Amino acid sequence: MTNTSPGSAAVRVLIIGAGFAGLGLAIRLKQAGIDDFLILEKAGDVGGCWRENRYPGAACDVPSHLYSFSFEPKADWSRKFAPQAEILDYARHCADKYGLRERIRFHCEVSAAGFDEAAGEWRVTCANGEELRAQSLVCALGQLSRPLIPHLPGIERFKGRAFHSAQWDAEAPLEGSRVAVVGTGASAIQFVPQIAPKVAELLLFQRSAAYVIPKPDRPYADWERHLKARLPWLQRLDRGLKYVQHEARALAFTVFPPLMKVMRLSFHRHLRRGIPDAGLRARLEPDYPLGCKRILISNDYYPALARSNVKLVDTGIREVTEDAIVTRDGQRHPVDTLIYGTGFAATEFLAPMRVQGLGGRELNQAWKDGAEAYKGISVSGFPNLFILYGPNTNLGHSSIIYMLESQFPYVLACLQRIRREGLKYLDVKPQVQQRFNQHLQHELGHTIWERGCNSWYKTASGRNTVNWPGFTFRYRQLTRQPEFADYDCIR
Numbered sequence: 001m002t003n004t005s006p007g008s009a010a011v012r013v014l015i016i017g018a019g020f021a022g023l024g025l026a027i028r029l030k031q032a033g034i035d036d037f038l039i040l041e042k043a044g045d046v047g048g049c050w051r052e053n054r055y056p057g058a059a060c061d062v063p064s065h066l067y068s069f070s071f072e073p074k075a076d077w078s079r080k081f082a083p084q085a086e087i088l089d090y091a092r093h094c095a096d097k098y099g100l101r102e103r104i105r106f107h108c109e110v111s112a113a114g115f116d117e118a119a120g121e122w123r124v125t126c127a128n129g130e131e132l133r134a135q136s137l138v139c140a141l142g143q144l145s146r147p148l149i150p151h152l153p154g155i156e157r158f159k160g161r162a163f164h165s166a167q168w169d170a171e172a173p174l175e176g177s178r179v180a181v182v183g184t185g186a187s188a189i190q191f192v193p194q195i196a197p198k199v200a201e202l203l204l205f206q207r208s209a210a211y212v213i214p215k216p217d218r219p220y221a222d223w224e225r226h227l228k229a230r231l232p233w234l235q236r237l238d239r240g241l242k243y244v245q246h247e248a249r250a251l252a253f254t255v256f257p258p259l260m261k262v263m264r265l266s267f268h269r270h271l272r273r274g275i276p277d278a279g280l281r282a283r284l285e286p287d288y289p290l291g292c293k294r295i296l297i298s299n300d301y302y303p304a305l306a307r308s309n310v311k312l313v314d315t316g317i318r319e320v321t322e323d324a325i326v327t328r329d330g331q332r333h334p335v336d337t338l339i340y341g342t343g344f345a346a347t348e349f350l351a352p353m354r355v356q357g358l359g360g361r362e363l364n365q366a367w368k369d370g371a372e373a374y375k376g377i378s379v380s381g382f383p384n385l386f387i388l389y390g391p392n393t394n395l396g397h398s399s400i401i402y403m404l405e406s407q408f409p410y411v412l413a414c415l416q417r418i419r420r421e422g423l424k425y426l427d428v429k430p431q432v433q434q435r436f437n438q439h440l441q442h443e444l445g446h447t448i449w450e451r452g453c454n455s456w457y458k459t460a461s462g463r464n465t466v467n468w469p470g471f472t473f474r475y476r477q478l479t480r481q482p483e484f485a486d487y488d489c490i491r
Helices: 020-031 084-097 188-195 222-230 232-247 250-255 257-274 278-283 301-305 400-420 430-444 472-478
Strands: 011-016 037-040 110-116 121-126 131-139 161-164 178-182 201-205 310-313 317-320 324-327 332-334 337-340 354-356 385-387 425-428 487-490
Touching: 011 020, 011 121, 011 400, 020 037, 020 084, 020 400, 037 131, 131 400, 178 188, 188 201, 188 301, 222 232, 250 257, 257 301, 301 310, 400 425, 400 472, 425 430
Parallel strands: 011 037, 011 131, 110 354, 131 385, 161 337, 178 201, 178 337, 201 310
Antiparallel strands: 110 121, 121 131, 317 324, 324 332, 425 487
């Protein structure tokens, strides 16, 4: 493990986060001959959200061969959609194969970062008080790193166990107990079917119904894995076909939303097959257009809700008592354990870090009306700061790994330009960032996400700061290489 003292020389690149973004960029840095970098990771292992989310049934909703680095293919995925443990093992494999662990400082959470204009350096302060210096700072925190836990009135009185799905309590005695699940998002639809057969009663508190469609998942046969290992081009072909298949969905999300009506047929067929009771089906019918919120995929969620020991509660929560949840209609629901399936604070980028740029300007002040960046990577007034999986780079139809691999060469080219020309810093011009985001928000106005629903894609004011409003190949084209005329290049 690398040891850096406060008085040591500045590293060339400091990366915050050892998930797929941080690991992938670090690999690309090493391949480009840049070894002067350090990764800071608040936890004790790599893997990001795949390390944190260990709840039963955790798995990816993007096909395995698409949710992996193109430069590090894996032929022996067990299933078409990989489970959490397997994805975490893949991240660990990447860290080990490319010798990244010696460049990672574990148990090192960043609390603040400030840019020293005179020195052209970032001063990064860790939670333990240690200060590090870097010419360039890369934030690879991801959008799904901070669990969102709603405040339920009276929760402090609750005597049972309460935890978020991303902070799963493996010691919680669920067998034969009464469990309340608050939320029906992407995590809940995975763990609810896993725990429903074990508990005495499961109360699922639903604020709004989700669209759930079939998951085309199955185990890979031994012969398929062996064939892809022997013939790598077959895996590349498989990845390419899956990319095209998923990319086609962007037509419905961003170009011609009425196409979503075709996908609604699949949803209704799936709902009818899984839920025999017409009354329950009606309560599971969303009141917003398909795609406006995240579309979920599962083959066992609806059958789980049809179980006799599972009860859907769609009345709002009024309060929590010592041993029950009371809904707004006054009904008391006794529970032993409460599990939050309420997702993440996706629009609060880089929080809770305090980031200061030129002139001491606070990033949270610059983003008071919602986070924005140039191409999701650079923020004006914050030189030599590069964000991976930043504002408006999330997807509703394909793999974020593809977006990350589009960002890596862009960031690398900026780092090389700084070194090659002896620049003190690069700072994207404010008018360039403004024009880019005005156009981006205009494009978002035509997407399915603006068809009358609130979602985790949006800020409280209704601005979508999360999703990319188009095709991923268009984003790759935009990030193929930096236009340095868009930046102030300061020597």
